[in-house]
Amino acid sequence: MKRPLTALMAAALVACSAQSAFGERLISSLSTHQVLVGSNFTGTELVLFGSIERDAATATRRGGYDIVVSVIGPRETMVVRRKDRVVGIWTNAQSYTFDGAPSYLAVLSNKPLDAIAPAATLRRLEIGFGSVALSQAASALGLQPPGEFREALFRLRKERGLYREDPAAVTFLTPTLFRASIVIPPESEIGNYEVDVKLFADGVSIARTSSALEIVKVGLEQFIVSAARDHSFLYGLATTMMGLMTGWLASIVFRRD
Amino acid sequence: MQIYLPIADIPVNVLVVLVMGLTVGFISGMFGVGGGFLMTPLLIFIGVPPAVAVASVTSHIAASSFSGAISYWRRRALDILLAAVLLAGGLVGTVAGVWLFTKLRSLDLLDLIIGLSYVSLLSIVGGLMVFESVRAIVRSRQGQPAVPRRPGSHSWFHGLPLKMRFKVSRIYVSTIPVALIGFVIGFIGAIMGIGGGFLLVPMLIYFLRVPTSTVIGTSTVLTLVTMAAATILHATTNHLVDALLALILMIGGVTGAQFGARAGQRMSAERLRLLLGILVLTVGFRFALDLLVEPRELFSLRIVGAGG
Structure with missing residues (x-):
């Protein structure tokens, strides 16, 4: 698989660049856009590199820059069941169906989310475990899925490495150059994954760029x-x-x- | 060495699964049973979804019973006619079993029913085996001759119509109870992922008085055909048969069975039955624990399809 890698990366860089109203441009590139799952697949790790482009007119940010990378896997219908004791036997009793929960969710940042932006901003941008939509039916009615089922969903997916919130996964190499490591565990669903990168400064989202990766068997x-x-x-x-x-x-x- | 199972959707260690296949094969060769009642639970305990475990083990049992059937055929130790009548009931039972399996799965009751069936069936059969063989061992210690339990010469079903003469087994019985026994074994086997040899052999001996010379060979044929049919049915209706998992199990299973058969020949029948009974009880007990003890994690998650 000898591809003209440099050309590909250059194309990706151009495609992923986006101009913000504030003057910064965010550019990112994934180490690969396709993950191949064979019978020897035991998970893999991707690297996302990014750069914050400034021009002469851009104002200096006193608080520095913050980056949040959200990776969202294909949405699935998931049933979470709770066991209860019924006539002495532990069996599945209540259940809740999430129609449209991401099969994979990684929220990677350079510091804890609450130190990057206020909760209301994060909720509006659907960033973090507390804000991501899990069920279309519930969202349509303006409801949140019941708390314990929601927590169980996050806990069970986290145990398998399929949901991850890591405030140390993004590192700044220079004040404007960063890298993020995206871990793909062996049980990840096949399909298209969105990779969304957002740039924050002083608690405000000032630029974003997105790309995609595909997991295929x-x-x-x-x-x-x-x-x-x-x-x-x-x-x-x-x-x-x-x-x-x-x-x-x-x-x-x-x-x- | 990790390998990713395509249908079960989990990575497993090949060596672990291979050793499981060898061990269960050894036990099945030693006791002359298919070993499904051990293999299915073991797969569930290492994290294979119960439905995939049941469906995949059926093809593994087909493999081990086929090598068994060939060696019994060479020794002419099987009754083809009796096997055919058993099969007539057995295939209907398998279709009914797979149908109920699919139904229970859509009602989210499958895991519970598999658990409950294992507990009740294994504790009853295991308890009876232990009881019978302890009694026989005690009796032989006391110097009394071991009296094989013989049912009365005429049971109620000897009055049933459609009688047939099975020449190889030298019995003359109605085909109704024969087909009924086949139905029960096929039905239970499809739902629980077991060949049913450990149920069928005692049933054939006690109810139909099939002689020991043909009983195991004949039961192996029934197991072979019902499990082959169950594999195809599970693959077509539920898409749950993991061929990669099945292949690893088969290779371990058929190899282990050969060594088990040699080890089994050096032990007395009563002692073998006691050991098998204890084994059956242990598996049943393990299932009972899962149902009776409060689990550490009350919640479970299943992906049922692509979301919007």
Whole structure:
């Protein structure tokens, strides 16, 4: 895979640049735009580099710059269930359906979010665990999903590394050059991921840029998944034949008479 | 060595799964059972979703029972006619089992029903096995000859119509109870991911008085065909069969079974049955714990489809 990498990066830089009304321009580039999931996939880490471009007219920011990178995976319908004791047995009782919760969510910044911008600003920009929309149905009615189910969703996804809030994942190399590391755990859903970078100064969002990355299954992985879904009868037949072959081989290899 | 399972959607260690396959294969070869009742729970305990575990183990059992069936066929130790009548009921039972499996899954009751079925079935069967074999061992210690339990010469179902002569097994019984036994095994097997050999063999001996010379071979044929059918049905209706997982299990399973069979021949039948009974009870107990003890995490999450 020898691509003209420099040309690609240059194109990405141009595509991702955005002029803000305040004079700063935000430019970012991902180390790769495609993550391939094969049967040996155990997760990976991407790097996002970015630069804050200023021109002569740009005012100096006394508080310095802050960066928040949000990575949002494909939205899925998720059911969170709570176990309760029913006639002495612990079983799933209540449940809540989130229709449109991100399967992956990383909120990466250079310092804690509450030190970057006021809560109201973060909520308006849908930044952070407290602000991201999880359910269309609930949002349409202007409601929030019930607190304990919401907390459970975040906790369960965090345990698997699929949700992450890291106030130290963005580091400034120079006052205007930064990098962020994006961890993709092995269980990440395949699909398109939005990468949204926002620049803050003095608690105000002054520039943003976004790009995308795609996670795809390849090789045997892809073959099995699509076969199981699109040719399910043949797939079942093939799996059974595989079983019979294995059994037959074993009876020949270990034949004692 | 980590490998990513495409359908179960989790990474697992190949060696762990291979060793599990070997161990369960060893046990299944030793006791002459399919081992599904051990394999399915073990997969659930390492994090494979219960529905995927059940569906994938069916193809693993098909593999191990096929190598068993071949060796019994070589020794002419199976009754094809009896197996065919059992199968007539068994296939209907499998279709019914897969249908109920799909239904329960859509009602979110599948995990609970799998848990409850394992607890009740394994504790009853395991308890009976331990009780019977302890009694037999005690009796032989006291110097009394071991009396094989023989049911009365005429049970109620001997009066049923549609009688058939099974020449190889030298029995003359109605086909109704035979097909019914096949149905029950096929039904339970499809829901729980077990071949049902550990249920079928005692049933054939106690109810139909099938001689020990043909009973295991015949039961293996039923297991083979119902599990092959269950694999195809689970793949078509629920898309839950993980071929990669199944392959690793099969390779471990068929290898382990060969060594298990040799180890089993050096042990007395009563002692084997006691050990198997204790094993069955332990698995049942482990399932009971999950249902009765307050779990550390009360919440669980399942992705049911793409959101808007």
